[in-house]
Amino acid sequence: xxxxxxxxxxxxxxxxxxxxxxxxxxxxxxxxxxxxxxxxxxxxxxxxxxxxxxxxxxxxxxxxxxxxxxxxxxxxxxxxxxxxxxxxxxxxxxxxxxxxxxxxxxxxxxxxxxxxxxxxxxxxxxxxxxxxxxxx
Amino acid sequence: xxxxxxxxxxxxxxxxxxxxxxxxxxxxxxxxxxxxxxxxxxxxxxxxxxxxxxxxxxxxxxxxxxxxxxxxxxxxxxxxxxxxxxxxxxxxxxxxxxxxxxxxxxxxxxxxxxxxxxxxxxxxxxxxxxxxxxxx
Amino acid sequence: xxxxxxxxxxxxxxxxxxxxxxxxxxxxxxxxxxxxxxxxxxxxxxxxxxxxxxxxxxxxxxxxxxxxxxxxxxxxxxxxxxxxxxxxxxxxxxxxxxxxxxxxxxxxxxxxxxxxxxxxxxxxxxxxxxxxxxxx
Amino acid sequence: xxxxxxxxxxxxxxxxxxxxxxxxxxxxxxxxxxxxxxxxxxxxxxxxxxxxxxxxxxxxxxxxxxxxxxxxxxxxxxxxxxxxxxxxxxxxxxxxxxxxxxxxxxxxxxxxxxxxxxxxxxxxxxxxxxxxxxxx
Numbered sequence: 219x220x221x222x223x224x225x226x227x228x229x230x231x232x233x234x235x236x237x238x239x240x241x242x243x244x245x246x247x248x249x250x251x252x253x254x255x256x257x258x259x260x261x262x263x264x265x266x267x268x269x270x271x272x273x274x275x276x277x278x279x280x281x282x283x284x285x286x287x288x289x290x291x292x293x294x295x296x297x298x299x300x301x302x303x304x305x306x307x308x309x310x311x312x313x314x315x316x317x318x319x320x321x322x323x324x325x326x327x328x329x330x331x332x333x334x335x336x337x338x339x340x341x342x343x344x345x346x347x348x349x350x351x352x353x354x
Numbered sequence: 355x356x357x358x359x360x361x362x363x364x365x366x367x368x369x370x371x372x373x374x375x376x377x378x379x380x381x382x383x384x385x386x387x388x389x390x391x392x393x394x395x396x397x398x399x400x401x402x403x404x405x406x407x408x409x410x411x412x413x414x415x416x417x418x419x420x421x422x423x424x425x426x427x428x429x430x431x432x433x434x435x436x437x438x439x440x441x442x443x444x445x446x447x448x449x450x451x452x453x454x455x456x457x458x459x460x461x462x463x464x465x466x467x468x469x470x471x472x473x474x475x476x477x478x479x480x481x482x483x484x485x486x487x488x489x490x
Numbered sequence: 491x492x493x494x495x496x497x498x499x500x501x502x503x504x505x506x507x508x509x510x511x512x513x514x515x516x517x518x519x520x521x522x523x524x525x526x527x528x529x530x531x532x533x534x535x536x537x538x539x540x541x542x543x544x545x546x547x548x549x550x551x552x553x554x555x556x557x558x559x560x561x562x563x564x565x566x567x568x569x570x571x572x573x574x575x576x577x578x579x580x581x582x583x584x585x586x587x588x589x590x591x592x593x594x595x596x597x598x599x600x601x602x603x604x605x606x607x608x609x610x611x612x613x614x615x616x617x618x619x620x621x622x623x624x625x626x
Numbered sequence: 627x628x629x630x631x632x633x634x635x636x637x638x639x640x641x642x643x644x645x646x647x648x649x650x651x652x653x654x655x656x657x658x659x660x661x662x663x664x665x666x667x668x669x670x671x672x673x674x675x676x677x678x679x680x681x682x683x684x685x686x687x688x689x690x691x692x693x694x695x696x697x698x699x700x701x702x703x704x705x706x707x708x709x710x711x712x713x714x715x716x717x718x719x720x721x722x723x724x725x726x727x728x729x730x731x732x733x734x735x736x737x738x739x740x741x742x743x744x745x746x747x748x749x750x751x752x753x754x755x756x757x758x759x760x761x762x
Contacts, residue, residue, distance in 0.1 A: 227636055231662035232515050232655055234508035236558065241504045242409050246382035247640055254639035255695060272419075273378050278412045286508065287663060364499055367526035368519055368649045372642035372694065379640050383504055390503035391559060422644065423527060514681050518654035544691075545650050550684045 220349045222295040223256040229286045240284035246276065249308050249320050252292030260344040268329055269338075274303065275323040282317040284310075290317075295353035296345050302326060302334045304345065307353045319354070356483045358431040359392040365422045376420035382412065385444050385456050388428030396480040404465055405474075410439065411459040418453040420446075426453075431489035432481050438462060438470045440481065443489045455490065492619045494567040495528040501558045512556035518548065521580050521592050524564030532616040540601055541610075546575065547595040554589040556582075562589075567625035568617050574598060574606045576617065579625045591626065628755045630703040631664040637694045648692035654684065657716050657728050660700030668752040676737055677746075682711065683731040690725040692718075698725075703761035704753050710734060710742045712753065715761045727762065 227248055235241040253273075257263050262271050284290065291311040298305040303325045310318040325334045326341070363384055371377040389409075393399050398407050420426065427447040434441040439461045446454040461470045462477070499520055507513040525545075529535050534543050556562065563583040570577040575597045582590040597606045598613070635656055643649040661681075665671050670679050692698065699719040706713040711733045718726040733742045734749070 225636070227638065228634065228659075230635065230655060230659040232507055232513045232658060235504055236506035236508065236510045237406070238508045241386070242412070243379060243382040243386050243504050246379040246412075247638060250377070250379050250640060251636075251638040258695060270373070273416050275416065276378070276382075276412075276414045280409050280411065283408075287666060362500065363502065364497070364523075366499065366519060366523040368522060368643055368651050370644035371640055372644065372646045374644045377640045383502060386504060387500075387502040394559060423530060509678070513658070514684070515651060515654040515658050518651040518684075522649070522651050542645070545688050547688065548650070548654075548684075548686045552681050552683065555680075 220295065220347045222293040222350065222353055223252070223259070223348050224291060224293050225252050225255045227251055227290045227292060229284065229288050229290060231286060234286050238285075240286060242280065244284075245278055245280065245310065245318050245320075248290055248292055248310055249276070249278070249322065252294045252308060253306060253322065253324075256294050256348065260341070262341065262344075269335065270327050270329045271324050272327055273322055274325050277321045279319045281319065282315065284312050284317055288312050294348065295350040296348045297351050297353055299337065299342055299345055299349065301336055304337065356431065356485045358429040358486065358489055359388070359395070359484045360427060360429050361388050361391045363387055363426045363428060365420065365424050365426060367422060370422050374421075376422060378416065380420075381414055381416065381446065381454050381456075384426055384428055384446055385412070385414070385458065388430045388444055389442060389458065389460075392430050392484065396477070398477065398480075405471065406463050406465045407460050408463055409458055410461050413457045415455045417455065418448075418451065420448050420453055424448050430484065431486040432484045433487050433489055435473065435478055435481055435485065437472055440473065492567065492621045494565040494622065494625055495524070495531070495620050496563060496565050497524050497527045499523055499562045499564060501556065501560050501562060503558060506558050510557075512558060514552065516556075517550055517552065517582065517590050517592075520562055520564055520582055521548070521550070521594065524566045524580055525578060525594065525596075528566050528620065532613070534613065534616075541607065542599050542601045543596050544599055545594055546597050549593045551591045553591065554584075554587065556584050556589055560584050566620065567622040568620045569623050569625055571609065571614055571617055571621065573608055576609065628703065628757045630701040630758065630761055631660070631667070631756050632699060632701050633660050633663045635659055635698045635700060637692065637696050637698060639694060642694050646693075648694060650688065652692075653686055653688065653718065653726050653728075656698055656700055656718055657684070657686070657730065660702045660716055661714060661730065661732075664702050664756065668749070670749065670752075677743065678735050678737045679732050680735055681730055682733050685729045687727045689727065690723065692720050692725055696720050702756065703758040704756045705759050705761055707745065707750055707753055707757065709744055712745065
């Protein structure tokens with residue numbers, strides 16, 4: 219069973235909005251920041267690979283407000299590896315409290331044809347260190 | 355049956371990312387831009403009201419890439435009005451093609467206590483012009 | 491004498507910050523949005539051209555706050571065409587009032603070597619429709 | 627002589643643009659992120675104080691491109707304290723290399739009247755730990 223991939227993002231003043239708290243769209247920014255670092259480490263964002271990862275669906279639950287300043291922990295785990303897609307569960311924490319959870323479905327495409335391709339075995343191996351079907 | 359609330363957003367150069375297309379998080383920015391203008395017109399973003407609207411959940415389906423430059427049409431319709439929350443369906447179009455769909459669940463809070471309150475009748479009336487349970 | 495290049499940007503809710511107004515960094519976003527559309531129309535953002543435009547310096551004067559919602563007019567004029575660089579003056583208006591002015595110095599580079607190159611005559615011709623040394 | 631105020635920001639995937647590098651407007655975001663944390667530590671962003679800080683002018687020199695992923699060091703020093711305004715010099719570094727320098731002029735306002743006020747002695751004292759007229 220793998221461990222979640224964890225990275226951190228320091229909130230920026232411009233992440234706030236006129237309601238005083240961190241803007242809702244920043245949650246999506248944070249989830250992408252974590253996802254992209256995970257995929258980068260797996261070598262999947264290198265154009266040389268001829269493969270790319272696109273997001274097909276994102277579900278976000280907003281549990282608590284976030285306030286600037288602070289540092290957000292972004293945890294990501296792979297909960298399902300399919301034939302042409304995989305599913306990620308992620309969560310955001312601030313000051314030790316979970317403030318949001320998300321599920322995203324990602325597809326792998328051929329960067330030339332822009333069509334979904336079958337997930338290669340080597341990628342599956344890369345992914346397994348972050349595979350935890352029970353992560354929530 | 356109401357009509358969807360429609361607004362437009364011109365893409366900005368910084369909405370793109372190094373994959374060449376419009377960044378995924380910008381879809382969430384667009385949905386919020388449309389939602390906020392709708393709530394503003396309904397008078398729900400005025401602090402004087404003592405009521406605020408917070409987002410509890412967002413689901414986004416990414417159907418197509420968007421490329422800069424261009425102007426995005428954001429359509430929003432209310433599909434359900436509950437006791438303390440309401441549900442919005444939205445979609446984004448670029449050059450006449452639907453590129454994304456979203457569902458969001460919004461709660462109404464007392465801006466003092468930060469707790470969910472019952473939706474007032476006057477708000478329901480405001481909302482009904484955008485109520486279309488069949489909008490997808 | 492050319493006319494300034496003009497484009498518009500509708501403010502987004504997330505452009506605001508917890509001070510209630512539009513965040514300062516959004517002014518830079520707006521200037522870039524205007525600049526990039528001007529360069530795109532001049533054909534300078536096409537990778538096929540083998541030439542690129544990079545910004546060397548940006549000076550922004552903040553004259554007034556901007557408040558959401560609203561639509562910003564972005565005017566851009568070329569005030570100087572040098573050998574390897576050119577200078578732009580820009581201004582932002584909201585509700586008919588000038589809220590900010592900016593000057594930027596842009597260099598033209600070879601996209602392969604990443605080095606500054608001499609501005610080609612054909613570009614100068616493209617630029618002259620927006621050339622107004624007296625624009626402020 | 628004071629030390630510069632230093633903070634760090636991890637680049638986000640969405641900070642990139644379709645030119646492949648970190649977008650120019652993000653430099654302004656970074657400078658604000660550093661400035662705001664410095665002002666927050668000095669207690670100047672607290673609404674209770676009845677005083678606020680607004681930016682009057684920003685000058686940015688872009689020395690090098692930044693590439694994702696990475697962590698940006700933001701250094702800020704006060705180089706001048708005037709009667710109603712003060713001047714900041716800042717710089718951004720990535721991987722130990724300075725990538726940008728900036729100068730900003732900030733004014734102190736009464737948050738009620740929105741007018742510039744004289745800088746209080748207590749603020750001057752707060753600022754002196756970051757005062758370094760020779761910082762570049």
